[in-house]
Amino acid sequence: MIAKFAGLLILQIFLICLGCFSQTGILSGKITDARTGDPLAGVTISFGNNKGAVSDPEGRFALEMDSGNYFASISCIGYLPVRKAITISSGNSTSLDIQLTENASELNIVVVTASKYEKNITEETVSMEVLKPSFISNTNPISMDDAVKQVPGVTIIDNQANIRGGSGFSYGAGSRVLILVDDIPQLSADANDVKWEFLPVENINQVEVIKGASSVLYGSSALNGVINVRTNYPSATPQTHINAYHGYYLNPQRKEIIWWGNRQPNFGGGNFFHSRKINQLDLVIGGNLYSESSYHEGEYTQRGRISANTRYRFKKADGLSAGINANYMFYHSGTYFLWQDDSSGAYQVFGGTDTATTTVSEGKNTRFNIDPFVNYFTRNGDAHTFKMRYFYTRNNNNTGQGSSAAFYFGEYQYRKELSFNLNLIAGIMASYSDVTSELYSNHFANNFAGFIELDQKLGKLTIVAGLRYETFRVDTATGTSKPVFRAGINYPLTKSTFLRASFGQGYRFPSIAEKFVSTTVSVLRIFPNPEVQPESGWSTELGLKQAFEIRNWGGYADVAVFLQRYKDLIEFSFGYYDPDPVPGQYDLNFLGFKSINIDNARVTGTEFSIIGEGNIGRFRMNVLSGITFISPINLHQKDYVDSVLSNDNLLSDSQQDSLKKSEFLNYRFRWTAKVNSDISWKKFSAGLNVQYNSFMKNIDPFFEGNDPLLIYLFGQPTEFIPGVKEYREKHHHSDYVINVRLSAELTEKIRLSFIAKNLLNREYSTRPALLEAPLNIQAQVSMKF
Numbered sequence: 001m002i003a004k005f006a007g008l009l010i011l012q013i014f015l016i017c018l019g020c021f022s023q024t025g026i027l028s029g030k031i032t033d034a035r036t037g038d039p040l041a042g043v044t045i046s047f048g049n050n051k052g053a054v055s056d057p058e059g060r061f062a063l064e065m066d067s068g069n070y071f072a073s074i075s076c077i078g079y080l081p082v083r084k085a086i087t088i089s090s091g092n093s094t095s096l097d098i099q100l101t102e103n104a105s106e107l108n109i110v111v112v113t114a115s116k117y118e119k120n121i122t123e124e125t126v127s128m129e130v131l132k133p134s135f136i137s138n139t140n141p142i143s144m145d146d147a148v149k150q151v152p153g154v155t156i157i158d159n160q161a162n163i164r165g166g167s168g169f170s171y172g173a174g175s176r177v178l179i180l181v182d183d184i185p186q187l188s189a190d191a192n193d194v195k196w197e198f199l200p201v202e203n204i205n206q207v208e209v210i211k212g213a214s215s216v217l218y219g220s221s222a223l224n225g226v227i228n229v230r231t232n233y234p235s236a237t238p239q240t241h242i243n244a245y246h247g248y249y250l251n252p253q254r255k256e257i258i259w260w261g262n263r264q265p266n267f268g269g270g271n272f273f274h275s276r277k278i279n280q281l282d283l284v285i286g287g288n289l290y291s292e293s294s295y296h297e298g299e300y301t302q303r304g305r306i307s308a309n310t311r312y313r314f315k316k317a318d319g320l321s322a323g324i325n326a327n328y329m330f331y332h333s334g335t336y337f338l339w340q341d342d343s344s345g346a347y348q349v350f351g352g353t354d355t356a357t358t359t360v361s362e363g364k365n366t367r368f369n370i371d372p373f374v375n376y377f378t379r380n381g382d383a384h385t386f387k388m389r390y391f392y393t394r395n396n397n398n399t400g401q402g403s404s405a406a407f408y409f410g411e412y413q414y415r416k417e418l419s420f421n422l423n424l425i426a427g428i429m430a431s432y433s434d435v436t437s438e439l440y441s442n443h444f445a446n447n448f449a450g451f452i453e454l455d456q457k458l459g460k461l462t463i464v465a466g467l468r469y470e471t472f473r474v475d476t477a478t479g480t481s482k483p484v485f486r487a488g489i490n491y492p493l494t495k496s497t498f499l500r501a502s503f504g505q506g507y508r509f510p511s512i513a514e515k516f517v518s519t520t521v522s523v524l525r526i527f528p529n530p531e532v533q534p535e536s537g538w539s540t541e542l543g544l545k546q547a548f549e550i551r552n553w554g555g556y557a558d559v560a561v562f563l564q565r566y567k568d569l570i571e572f573s574f575g576y577y578d579p580d581p582v583p584g585q586y587d588l589n590f591l592g593f594k595s596i597n598i599d600n601a602r603v604t605g606t607e608f609s610i611i612g613e614g615n616i617g618r619f620r621m622n623v624l625s626g627i628t629f630i631s632p633i634n635l636h637q638k639d640y641v642d643s644v645l646s647n648d649n650l651l652s653d654s655q656q657d658s659l660k661k662s663e664f665l666n667y668r669f670r671w672t673a674k675v676n677s678d679i680s681w682k683k684f685s686a687g688l689n690v691q692y693n694s695f696m697k698n699i700d701p702f703f704e705g706n707d708p709l710l711i712y713l714f715g716q717p718t719e720f721i722p723g724v725k726e727y728r729e730k731h732h733h734s735d736y737v738i739n740v741r742l743s744a745e746l747t748e749k750i751r752l753s754f755i756a757k758n759l760l761n762r763e764y765s766t767r768p769a770l771l772e773a774p775l776n777i778q779a780q781v782s783m784k785f
Contacts, residue, residue: 040076071086072086079101084096113128140778152628174193189407190435202288216486220507242783245268248778252763265294289304297348303330330366334361382414460491468484535597570595704728
């Protein structure tokens with residue numbers, strides 16, 4: 001009896017489950033661009049009942065639904081929404097293929113970096129700028145830094161990027177701006193520096209710049225912001241781009257600084273890009289060649305690079321894709337650092353070209369990375385991403401400063417769309433660095449982190465909050481670790497006016513180079529400091545973005561006021577670093593620079609920018625322009641002055657007054673402005689780029705001979721590098737550089753361009769003892785197939 005009852009109960013449960021199963025059906029489909037036929041990823045398919053899906057990189061989606069009649073809403077940033085009636089039948093599959101049409105009535109800029117998933121830039125809570133590929137290809141940048149310099153608020157001095165005055169100049173060691181390619185860090189394991197020429201300038205979807213602390217999502221080195229280079233995957237049609245160019249540096253206005261006689265410095269190179277779909281495989285390959293004989297004496301470059309991106313979309317596993325990206329570069333170069341003097345030797349190398357005294361470092365260097373990844377989009381819209389990297393750098397040179405470094409990186413990220421318009425982003429990451437070096441000796445480092453961020457939409461209001469905890473260790477020493485937090489809001493005051501406010505904490509661990517570098521660069525000695533501590537800080541801002549449309553031309557105007565605070569900033573500071581000092585006795589061999597935690601700083605400012613594109617009558621015009629004002633202050637300048645003045649008769653009254661007024665942080669421009677514009681008509685186009693910097697108010701006193709320690713030791717101001725003080729006194733005005741370009745389409749596939757940089761042949765300097773390039777011209781041929 002009991003067995004019979006149990007059998008009936010099991011049968012009843014089975015029938016109930018079968019009935020439940022039979023009352024559901026499968027809805028699946030593919031979303032594509034109506035114009036190009038390309039699949040669209042990240043498209044939202046919703047039904048107004050907390051049920052929905054997100055298309056994968058192949059544009060496909062699938063989900064299980066109860067049988068019945070529904071209205072599906074299909075939406076994607078930059079495209080017109082679609083509403084479609086569908087019927088789900090029990091036990092059956094229903095297909096829904098949709099073609100979306102671009103929304104041509106407004107300028108839609110979709111960004112990924114600030115939230116780690118696609119959003120319209122108007123919905124972000126932080127300041128961002130986007131550099132479109134047209135601005136990059138039209139200006140023919142030799143390397144990525146030439147392109148990024150066009151972005152308002154971004155300054156690059158000797159390869160080191162800073163955003164809104166958050167960094168100064170610290171040659172080749174550390175970066176407060178994290179450089180990414182497709183969300184993967186590009187900083188080296190030893191010096192945490194970036195080689196801009198290693199980045200794939202021939203394959204760019206767009207460059208996204210976050211301004212302000214971004215450590216919650218990106219960790220160390222994002223203290224001052226993030227620059228993310230996003231590359232392209234193939235479209236429905238195979239594409240091939242080939243670009244070749246050659247140019248000359250012309251003579252500067254001052255004839256006495258021409259050292260090259262009749263042999264004009266020149267440069268040339270080329271790059272290519274090819275992409276195609278091969279069944280389920282996406283393939284992109286690219287390459288770059290460059291050769292330069294520089295206007296700086298002894299400086300030259302010969303390099304080659306090749307890259308490949310692959311992605312395989314699994315046909316039998318909807319939403320699953322995997323691939324490997326790789327990049328290899330070899331370059332042979334001579335690197336110039338200091339001028340001989342500010343008069344006849346302004347373009348010549350300090351110490352001459354003799355190998356025993358020169359400041360030119362010659363080297364043969366290799367960079368290589370391989371980046372495997374796996375992406376999985378589930379039927380209910382969840383996204384899983386796993387990225388890895390092996391990054392190898394090797395530097396061999398003639399100055400006994402060689403090094404090799406391996407960087408291992410892995411990150412898992414999970415995204416889920418929860419109920420009530422709530423998005424969850426969470427992840428874990430780990431990295432390991434292994435350095436073998438003549439310059440730093442041998443070291444290793446590792447760090448681990450976990451992060452979570454919630455993005456909630458309450459009606460029109462968007463609220464973002466995130467948290468990260470990260471640990472790091474160099475050799476056997478564990479660094480100080482603490483959580484960092486960010487929060488922000490965005491509210492549309494009108495359909496086209498967006499108010500935002502944000503607060504974010506950041507930090508940066510010192511690089512192995514900053515801790516352990518021990519070397520000599522001509523008269524400059526650099527000492528190690530294993531005790532240097534991490535930097536930390538926070539930034540906050542209030543911003544307003546206004547969308548506008550003038551007939552067929554539209555864009556955004558953005559204004560922001562910001563405040564940045566930094567604690568324990570790491571700077572290479574000049575001083576006397578005898579490990580066993582004897583009072584009253586000084587050994588000049590211990591004079592030099594060492595990275596120390598010297599500044600607690602505050603940077604306040606405001607920024608205004610405009611980005612726009614569209615047609616004005618018969619002309620098509622693109623614009624990216626902006627102006628930035630900063631007030632960067634060393635809050636501990638008074639303590640420093642008091643410590644210096646505690647030594648009787650160390651400085652004169654005028655020197656004391658000058659030192660008291662030097663709270664303005666070194667190597668910053670109070671005002672910067674950028675104007676970038678392209679205008680085209682039929683087969684012709686023209687472009688203008690203007691970059692303006694106010695006078696760099698303060699530099700390290702060592703370069704001008706006014707360092708208090710030098711005065712104390714030698715009894716008077718003493719210049720080790722001739723001409724820096726005199727040059728700054730003569731050129732105490734602002735600087736501006738104008739670049740222009742003209743292009744013509746010879747055929748549908750071939751374009752010829754002429755580019756002139758520093759058109760007015762102005763003489764200018766962006767850091768001590770280094771003159772920038774005179775007027776240079778180049779011809780460029782671009783082909784597309």
